[in-house]
Amino acid sequence: MSTSPSRRFKDDVFEQFARIGKAVASPKRLELLDILCQGPRTVEVLADQASLSLANASQHLQVLRAARLIEAEKSGLFVTYRLAEGVEGFYLGLRHLAEARLAEVEATTRAWLEQRGAMESVDGSELLQRALSGDVTVLDVRPAEEYRAGHLPNARSVPLAELRSRLGELPTDREVVAYCRGPYCVLAIEAVRVLREEGFSAVRLETGPPDWRAAGVPVEAGS
Amino acid sequence: MSTSPSRRFKDDVFEQFARIGKAVASPKRLELLDILCQGPRTVEVLADQASLSLANASQHLQVLRAARLIEAEKSGLFVTYRLAEGVEGFYLGLRHLAEARLAEVEATTRAWLEQRGAMESVDGSELLQRALSGDVTVLDVRPAEEYRAGHLPNARSVPLAELRSRLGELPTDREVVAYCRGPYCVLAIEAVRVLREEGFSAVRLETGPPDWRAAGVPVEAGS
């Protein structure tokens, strides 16, 4: 059976589209994209954060690069990968679609949060407004370096690892809002747990820098 | 080696996200989504338009359904599939990303169009404005049934199959704008070729109903 030329054309086109699809068909590659939404990273860091072997991470990154979703830049001994133009928006769109349509995502997160005893879910945008307003203490509990790369205007950097030892710095009469990398990062969840243990009134802001950028919320850089 | 609970959580979450990715990792499934952007269809029609065997189409549709991208409704002997909420936007986003980032898509289309001798590429949005303004003849060359489901305000339905025999209906002193299902549908390309052969000044509008809906362009229904 012979194929019509227009069929061949369509097959070609959709084959191309599917390259993007195939690139985001693997959980690990999605996780790499998620990490890269935070900013450029070297292969080693990516492999570490995504719990992959170096070789495996490198392979996944090359798949993403072949689909033009990320770009590589070699400087000296290190290769730094960054998201390509327009990919952050696409990834967030995929995530939102998954959250909206797959009840399982909600179920998984709920299960995790409940197990950590942190379930009161404050309305996200309202909480973000309060964080921006300045009448709560806003904590950025990511590693200091990530804080430097971009953070909420009046957030102070207190990496989770240092939180316990720096509790004295925090005013005890104000509510504390903690955030980290986004909805599926666990740093802020842990931070809130610690803060509550120590008697603070703390809540978690579920969104992170990528979400804010996409929504046009101002994100400061530097210390 | 034991995995930390937070690693397990992340793995679960990204596994869920990847369900969406896997669903759009196949060219055939993307084509099915593309067709469904035009409106609900039965399995048989989908199989036919995508050049798939019935069983194969059914399988692909079930993959899409498992990812909650489409919904099925059985009425009598037929099962009608439709896009789920928010999926059209996601699909268009994927397509735009592919067009923007994969030079190969551009190359494929260009090759096809050149071969058909139809390469002058008029600016899309400007052409759409002219089509809406009413001072050109606008032809919807899709099957009549699809015209009825939604079309540009002052377009008239002239299915490609009937075009040659109905050329007399068209004013000869005005430019003709023909459109079909979208950028990767070949009906309008063929229509423009025919029209030019017959002495008309004709151009193709590359966008289609899904694009217009996404852009907020009014789309009328009925005859």
Place this chain on the structure above:
DNA sequence: CGACTAATCAAGAGATCGGTTGATTACATG
């Protein structure tokens, strides 16, 4: 009820994908 049809199910062959391991390349540094 029996014939017919839309759609799905089930099983299998072949291709593709994912991750591991060990070697190799490319660059920096003493």
Place this chain on the structure above:
DNA sequence: CATGTAATCAACCGATCTCTTGATTAGTCG
């Protein structure tokens, strides 16, 4: 130039995916 390190390449196995074929399930109609 020898050494060390970031990253990639190459080969391989098991798992998953795709499509085909043939049987099966639901629903319609005479």
